[in-house]
Amino acid sequence: MSAMANTMTNDAILKVEHLSMRFGGLMAINDLSFEVRRGEITALIGPNGAGKTTVFNCITGFYKPTMGMISMQQKSGKSFYLERMADFEVTRDAKVARTFQNIRLFSGLTLLENLLVAQHNALMKASGYTVLGLLGFKSYKDASKEATEKARYWLEKASLIDRADDPAGDLPYGAQRRLEIARAMCTGPELLCLDEPAAGLNPRESQELNKLLRSIRADNGTSLLLIEHDMSVVMEISDHVVVLDMARKSPMATPPM
Amino acid sequence: MATVTNPSTVSTGSLTGKALREAAFTAVMAFLMFILFIGLKTDQNIRNELIIVPRWGLLAIVVAIAFVGRFAMVAWLQPWRAASKASSSAAADDEQEAGFFKRNFSKIAILALVLYPPIVLWIFGIQGSLKFIDNFGIQILIYVMLAWGLNIVVGLAGLLDLGYVAFYAVGAYSYALLSINFGFSFWILLPLAGILSAFWGIILGFPVLRLKGDYLAIVTLAFGEIIRLVLINWQDVTKGTFGISGIPKITLFGIPFDASPNGFAKIFHLPMSSAYYKIFLFYLILALCLLTAFVTIRLRRLPIGRAWEALREDEIACRSLGINTVTTKLTAFAIGAMFGGFAGSFFAARQGFVSPESFVFLESAVILSIVVLGGMGSLTGIAIAAIAMVGGTELLREMDFLKVVFGPDFTPELYRMLIFGLAMIIMMLVRPRGFVGSREPTAFLFERKSVSGSFTKEGHG
Numbered sequence: 187m188s189a190m191a192n193t194m195t196n197d198a199i200l201k202v203e204h205l206s207m208r209f210g211g212l213m214a215i216n217d218l219s220f221e222v223r224r225g226e227i228t229a230l231i232g233p234n235g236a237g238k239t240t241v242f243n244c245i246t247g248f249y250k251p252t253m254g255m256i257s258m259q260q261k262s263g264k265s266f267y268l269e270r271m272a273d274f275e276v277t278r279d280a281k282v283a284r285t286f287q288n289i290r291l292f293s294g295l296t297l298l299e300n301l302l303v304a305q306h307n308a309l310m311k312a313s314g315y316t317v318l319g320l321l322g323f324k325s326y327k328d329a330s331k332e333a334t335e336k337a338r339y340w341l342e343k344a345s346l347i348d349r350a351d352d353p354a355g356d357l358p359y360g361a362q363r364r365l366e367i368a369r370a371m372c373t374g375p376e377l378l379c380l381d382e383p384a385a386g387l388n389p390r391e392s393q394e395l396n397k398l399l400r401s402i403r404a405d406n407g408t409s410l411l412l413i414e415h416d417m418s419v420v421m422e423i424s425d426h427v428v429v430l431d432m433a434r435k436s437p438m439a440t441p442p443m
Numbered sequence: 444m445a446t447v448t449n450p451s452t453v454s455t456g457s458l459t460g461k462a463l464r465e466a467a468f469t470a471v472m473a474f475l476m477f478i479l480f481i482g483l484k485t486d487q488n489i490r491n492e493l494i495i496v497p498r499w500g501l502l503a504i505v506v507a508i509a510f511v512g513r514f515a516m517v518a519w520l521q522p523w524r525a526a527s528k529a530s531s532s533a534a535a536d537d538e539q540e541a542g543f544f545k546r547n548f549s550k551i552a553i554l555a556l557v558l559y560p561p562i563v564l565w566i567f568g569i570q571g572s573l574k575f576i577d578n579f580g581i582q583i584l585i586y587v588m589l590a591w592g593l594n595i596v597v598g599l600a601g602l603l604d605l606g607y608v609a610f611y612a613v614g615a616y617s618y619a620l621l622s623i624n625f626g627f628s629f630w631i632l633l634p635l636a637g638i639l640s641a642f643w644g645i646i647l648g649f650p651v652l653r654l655k656g657d658y659l660a661i662v663t664l665a666f667g668e669i670i671r672l673v674l675i676n677w678q679d680v681t682k683g684t685f686g687i688s689g690i691p692k693i694t695l696f697g698i699p700f701d702a703s704p705n706g707f708a709k710i711f712h713l714p715m716s717s718a719y720y721k722i723f724l725f726y727l728i729l730a731l732c733l734l735t736a737f738v739t740i741r742l743r744r745l746p747i748g749r750a751w752e753a754l755r756e757d758e759i760a761c762r763s764l765g766i767n768t769v770t771t772k773l774t775a776f777a778i779g780a781m782f783g784g785f786a787g788s789f790f791a792a793r794q795g796f797v798s799p800e801s802f803v804f805l806e807s808a809v810i811l812s813i814v815v816l817g818g819m820g821s822l823t824g825i826a827i828a829a830i831a832m833v834g835g836t837e838l839l840r841e842m843d844f845l846k847v848v849f850g851p852d853f854t855p856e857l858y859r860m861l862i863f864g865l866a867m868i869i870m871m872l873v874r875p876r877g878f879v880g881s882r883e884p885t886a887f888l889f890e891r892k893s894v895s896g897s898f899t900k901e902g903h904g
């Protein structure tokens with residue numbers, strides 16, 4: 187088990203090195219290092235207040251860490267230092283998408299619109315930064331059709347296709363979780379960060395979620411990093427577990443398969 | 444054994460009793476509220492001393508109105524509404540057949556607006572129709588355009604802007620100053636005024652990017668006032684409170700509307716009248732309104748429009764999806780301001796005179812209340828609200844018969860704010876989401892279903 191610990195391999199998609207985050211006098215994260223490997227599902231676990239969500243917020247650019255380095259290595263070989271980027275650039279350029287602990291959907295927009303908003307940057311380019319789209323150029327119509335197809339693919343995958351034209355706020359809780367994941371995937375990420383995806387789900391919904399996450403990894407080649415309290419989910423799907431204890435990392439472990 | 448009373452067996456006698464009790468309570472409340480407002484009037488007597496004039500008769504009338512109103516509401520209106528609600532849920536199937544008017548509403552409305560001037564001309568003759576085209580037509584359409592422009596900022600992007608009139612002022616003064624000092628024509632200055640206003644929208648947008656909700660509202664309110672105070676105090680350029688007069692009229696691509704030999708009336712061999720210019724202005728502002736509507740509808744289906752609405756729903760989620768919220772907010776401010784600028788330059792050309800008086804906070808408040816009353820984000824609802832609010836104000840001016848009732852000193856248009864307030868309160872109670880509370884989705888896979896207002900958010904930044 188510990189043989190794997192701290193071996194910084196080359197196929198790491200995300201490396202967190204000596205990350206520290208201080209809020210005034212409170213040390214939320216203290217010198218944390220770990221890595222997420224490409225094509226794997228990595229779980230970040232730990233007790234309440236261990237700083238898991240803070241780590242997420244640092245990775246996705248919502249917080250600027252006090253110290254440390256977070257580097258993202260894309261498939262194409264490009265690498266990004268996430269701690270230097272604004273939150274929206276992390277998703278747009280570095281291709282790291284995230285979901286939230288308390289679901290943040292656009293509740294007044296329909297499911298389809300939620301997924302189209304997620305493809306904002308691609309559509310923006312296709313619409314010639316609004317100008318060509320406003321004049322009704324064909325390039326935007328084609329891109330729009332393509333985006334709708336992509337949304338349809340993800341709605342089918344998240345088994346939400348029947349409710350495509352309903353407002354997102356009208357969905358039951360479990361479906362909202364899946365929609366949030368589908369929406370994050372529509373940004374075309376290489377790394378998907380999920381903040382407690384199984385929280386509040388019943389066992390059946392939890393199973394559906396596991397299936398969705400596995401297929402995301404298998405079909406789309408996206409690596410996953412997830413925070414989870416539900417150990418059954420962690421043990422069932424993750425290849426790799428990082429334990430945060432009192433803002434430090436305990437030895438990395440592989441769950442028994 | 445416990446006695447169970449069936450609510451439907453409650454007799455009408457107890458309903459009257461309940462109505463009487465509530466009406467009496469309302470009358471007491473009205474008495475307490477109005478005793479100082481209406482019952483006592485402070486006045487000056489001949490020696491300039493302050494005296495109190497009691498007006499018990501008027502107070503009694505007001506209290507009686509409150510009593511009767513409440514009684515009628517509890518005894519008749521509420522049971523009637525409950526009954527009609529019960530019957531309407533049964534008759535929900537009929538809705539599809541009545542849909543023709545509803546489905547083609549916008550087309551019918553545009554056709555009606557295009558036909559409006561000839562019909563009014565035909566009914567009232569050339570001079571009689573001026574009032575209807577100018578006061579009811581042009582005036583309302585200016586507010587429709589302003590409200591549609593503000594709708595982009597408030598209704599779509601959810602940014603509460605209380606200083607919208609600033610951009611209207613920028614547009615109006617741009618046209619006034621540039622046409623007088625440099626002699627540019629309206630057709631050059633219209634886009635230029637829009638661009639200048641958009642530019643100001645961006646400049647004012649930058650400092651407020653980080654503000655949300657109430658704080659944003661206060662700062663935009665302050666910006667609106669700053670622009671007005673600059674217009675008052677920068678006397679070398681704006682002539683201060685005197686305003687700028689003699690602003691050139693709009694020409695029909697070079698053909699002026701005046702009595703000169705190559706004026707519009709002479710060229711087309713028509714009798715000289717100022718009505719042609721008004722009709723021309725009506726069609727011009729109608730075209731500008733339709734442009735605004737067209738652009739807004741198009742923008743909503745473009746990524747930028749969807750990003751605005753997403754921003755209204757949840758800003759943090761927007762950022763997590765890679766949307767640059769700074770540029771998204773600034774484009775909302777800029778495009779909203781641009782339409783304000785178009786409307787402003789049209790306003791200046793129509794009036795021939797601009798002064799800071801026209802750009803007070805009250806204007807912002809009126810435009811915002813039109814947007815809120817119409818239903819944020821809905822173009823149809825906003826147009827209806829503009830007709831109701833602005834047209835209602837103009838109607839008040841026409842109500843001379845009220846002078847017979849209330850005496851010759853009575854000026855109905857002074858009560859317009861009171862009526863505005865009343866309209867707002869009634870709307871809050873009856874339709875808290877405005878005339879059109881539901882939202883039309885911008886895309887659909889299988890069928891277009893409008894989104895109920897209970898899911899959409901008003902925005903918080």
